[in-house]
Amino acid sequence: MSKLDNQMDKINQQLKAKGYKLTHQRAMTLRVLLENEQDHLSAEDVYMLVKKTYPEIGLATVYRTLELLTELHIVEKMNFGDGVARFDLRDDSQEHMHHHLICAKCGVLKEIQEDWLLELEQRVQREFGFTVTDHRLDFTGLFQSCSAGECKRGKDTKAS
Amino acid sequence: MSKLDNQMDKINQQLKAKGYKLTHQRAMTLRVLLENEQDHLSAEDVYMLVKKTYPEIGLATVYRTLELLTELHIVEKMNFGDGVARFDLRDDSQEHMHHHLICAKCGVLKEIQEDWLLELEQRVQREFGFTVTDHRLDFTGLFQSCSAGECKRGKDTKAS
DNA sequence: ATTAAGATGATAATGATTATAAATTGAGAA
DNA sequence: TTCTCAATTTATAATCATTATCATCTTAAT
Incomplete structure (x- = not known):
């Protein structure tokens, strides 16, 4: 199978x-x-x-x-x-949504598989009495290759 | 003035x-x-x-x-x-967007004014060669008061 | 006052998503 | 197998947020 x-x-x-x-x-x-x-x-x-x-x-x-x-x-x-x-x-195996890196220039999107937020979730619990069930973390910016002007796609923001 | x-x-x-x-x-x-x-x-x-x-x-x-x-x-x-x-x-004074806590039950929304992501942005730069210009961090979950059933609003998700 | 670029307001158009209603499918009862 | 009912699907109309259009209005500079 x-x-x-x-x-x-x-x-x-x-x-x-x-x-x-x-x-x-x-x-x-x-x-x-x-x-x-x-x-x-x-x-x-x-x-x-x-x-x-x-x-x-x-x-x-x-x-x-x-x-x-x-x-x-x-x-x-x-x-x-x-x-x-x-x-x-x-x-x-992934309890939460992946984190994302989004190129501000061409829209290319990369996933980060690891969960980087456990610590911050504990902090939210401590400081705000807020129990996290899910989260979302996106970074907008530029990949090295994109800032060098090698962006493939103009602006169609197709996620991939 | x-x-x-x-x-x-x-x-x-x-x-x-x-x-x-x-x-x-x-x-x-x-x-x-x-x-x-x-x-x-x-x-x-x-x-x-x-x-x-x-x-x-x-x-x-x-x-x-x-x-x-x-x-x-x-x-x-x-x-x-x-x-x-x-x-x-x-x-x-705030370079980036605030972080948010969103109640999954009633939609109440709270802002976190501090920037908790500087460290992770450095990590993104190091590990992915990605220069962050902005970010977004939202947590979904339950406030203590909301999990106790004291949610004011049913489901109209009005952010406030 | 005159003119031209910038703004505005009413409304039509668009695009994603959701609701509706009639037709189809499939699992179990007879 | 045939019948029946509920779940599902399809095509399409409706909805809702947002954007485009265009005639009109302002305003700043001549």
Whole structure:
């Protein structure tokens, strides 16, 4: 059984446990997410990719599926201020959202896998009596290569 | 001269320096922002507040003004995932955006004024060759009072 | 006062997302 | 297998925030 099948199976369990079915459409949507784990796809992106192998799917279904998966904490819905929500498979081993480095020039986006915030979360708890359940940390700035003017993309801010 | 006048004057200088006029509408919009420094108002919020003392103002003007102020780094445009942009006067002494604590239950929002990220920014520079120009740190979770069920607001997520 | 650039206000247009309603699917009962 | 019901899907209309358009209005300099 491939890694992909394995992951799919695991998610299937989660869906079933909550009384949801893994329909063909949902499976296709998940597959796209699994095959693009590194990207931060918008709903439209996902829609286009699913359509390639399953042209009958409707945009609304993609939206609904992404919302469902977000509720189940299988994907992470995020927002980089460009007016579209982006979705990302949530790694089980990763309790929180990844941190991001976003190039201010070309929009290239890099994930930091480690969790750098445990200490600050304890501090928030101590100083504000606030129990953190999730967090978000994005840095905007310039990569060395981008400040050297080697940015590939002009301004289309496609997350990848 | 009141503190408000003082701030207004300072911003006027900034506008002039860039060749923009401080029109009545812009002044009114700024006043609302200055009088609500603690809040994170949406464009619509600002519009409603300005209308109270200047009913002739148009929504588009408010949007335009907020965008202008954002470009000049006088206000900070932010986004908490509820589908509306929120605006916040930017403190000169504060180089970056404030950190936020967001109650997952009622949406109450608290600012942390200190900058807790200098160390992590150095780390980003070291490990990724990424020069940070701005950052964003939000924690989602529960305040003690909210987990005790004393949340005031149900789910309207009005930032304040 | 005249003119031209900058601003504004009303409103139409856009784009992402959500709601609606009719049609389809699938699991279990008969 | 056939029936039935609830979940799901699809196409599309509706919504909501934001942006663009354009005619009108201000204002500062001539």
